[in-house]
Amino acid sequence: MELSDELKTAAWRKATKSASNQGNCLEVAPLSGGRVGLRDSEAPEKAPFVVSASVWDAFVDGAKKGEFDF
Template sequence: MSTMRNDLPAGLAWFKASASSGSGGCLEVAFLEDGRVAVRDNEDLSNPPFVVTQHVWECFLDGANRGEFNIPG
């Protein structure tokens, strides 16, 4: 299950990949107390974060680690 959320708690700790090195255009994630994961575009904070369950996040990470989401080419 996933949703766009405007009602997340204030003061979340957002993280981005070290590969972004401050150049912008990065996704950031925050880990919610109930295990869900919020994802947002740090260049457009007017859009609400996308929130997924822990299971969905783990499946995504597994696929990313296996190269399943690499850009074709």
């Protein structure tokens, strides 16, 4: 399956806390090969950003450690 087809049928999900933000947030979807798709829930028609499993894992690890806190 080509990436463009996979993105169309991907199981997009967003954080449950997005409800407090009128549902606007970042959505993620698991893809083949461990990749992860990212898109803006306000503009799902725009091309999503796709990262490798190692990039996603590094991001999640950093977020858990508070590296992106403002």
